[in-house]
Amino acid sequence: MLTATPFQTLSRQMSGRVVTPSDSDWDATRQVFNLATDLRPAAVALPRDANDVIAAVEYARASDLRVAPQATGHNADAYGALEDTLLVDVRELQEVSIDAPARRVRVGAGVKWQSVAPELSEHGLAALHGSSPDVGVAGYSLGGGMGWLARTYGLQANSVTAIELVTADGRATRVDADHEPDLFWALRGGNGNFGVVTAIEFGVYPVENLYAGVMFFPFGRAAEVLHAWSELVPTLPDEMMSWASLLQFPDAPFVPEPVRGGSFAVVYGAFFGTEADGRALLRPVRELGPAMDTFAMVRPAALADMAMDPPDPLPFRITSALLDDLPHAGVDDLVAAVGPESGSNLAMVELRQLGGALGRQTPGAGARATLPGALSLVALGVPEDEASEATVRAYLESLDRAVGPYRVGDYANFVMEPTDASRFFDEETWARLREVKALYDPSDLFRGNHHIPPAD
């Protein structure tokens, strides 16, 4: 008698594919954004709709497999080993529906910000996306989501109005503030630990005046620029979000021509207001005399790739931290560790201003309600071989040591390695997340990138 090989039964139940290690496109299918990640799940299910997701969840449960939900694979390193896990990759759930008058968007869980931001901009609207148009709405929103407009409107997770998902018992449900509110709360910060999300609905915001851009300074002026910027940011109103970075660009086509292959200290800003007011706010930095200044009144779409993040997969190593401050001595230590004289090969060392709405808990917020600290740091290097990998790691560690005294926490979306997820939450929030997990997924079927175990 012929018996079905593993996953054939699931394959027959789904309209989408199940890709296994014996398929010719196995390597292409399991490849994620970080090319240094070697993701090896038992198989990858590619659902085309919620029924496919139900089939995958039920199959995994019956087969003693776990389920890891994934959208774009931008934060896949954090899973760790996946041998006993079915990766449910929702990349084919690509529906986008924009209700401009209601300022409401509903997207399939595989949608990237690049499929939403340009059209919203045509309507004079902006979503709370982050620095890269290539990142997925799902993972970004479920982990928090901190972008250009965050000091005015907070984290994207708290602009989410409804989530459609398949839970551990194979049930498709839509949760919001009035329907299964505990689950709705937990999903907004608790990542993929509570089910496979199939669609997300969220609010977007009108943008009348937006003054935004980048000032580029020679890399050698990093200390001067970061000192001026770190003294400026505490004085800025919530309507202004400013970031400062040390950037060492590769000679690659995705990098805009004038800066390709160059190294710079840069200051970014996005301001809800007029050019005159924006210029006045940024005067102390501009008085340093940038080599190039792209600030102008822009449409919201300009924010989507203003940070010049790489659009295509590449191998990288990353570190991050939330900082309560970076005083004069802290800036000096950071520049000594990874600045122009250090020999650092890090491609990016980025400081983002926090505060404003990011520090205020609003009624009805999710588990990731706020972010602690005054600054977020994220840095990455792109190793080309084993030697540069060791150098990248050494500079990331050196940076960690330099900012160590000011570290107040970690932001889950920027942590891309296996870790104890309790570090992202206060005790009360962590305990409640584990209670909700015990209620909805007592057998711990779902493993998000940052795992939340059920309460005992």
Ligand SMILES: Cc1cc2nc3c(=O)[nH]c(=O)nc-3n(C[C@H](O)[C@H](O)[C@H](O)COP(=O)(O)OP(=O)(O)OC[C@H]3O[C@@H](n4cnc5c(N)ncnc54)[C@H](O)[C@@H]3O)c2cc1C
């Ligand atoms: C270049 C780059 C720029 C970034 N910029 C920012 C930024 O500006 N601000 C910011 O906050 N973050 C930023 N991030 C971090 C990013 O938000 C996280 O990596 C996020 O987890 C990516 O979500 P994703 O859906 O693209 O990736 P994925 O790796 O697909 O998803 C990450 C996790 O989200 C959960 N998840 C995804 N899809 C589902 C689903 N359908 N159902 C249930 N759970 C799911 C899972 O736990 C999954 O492991 C950036 C990352 C990169 C690589």
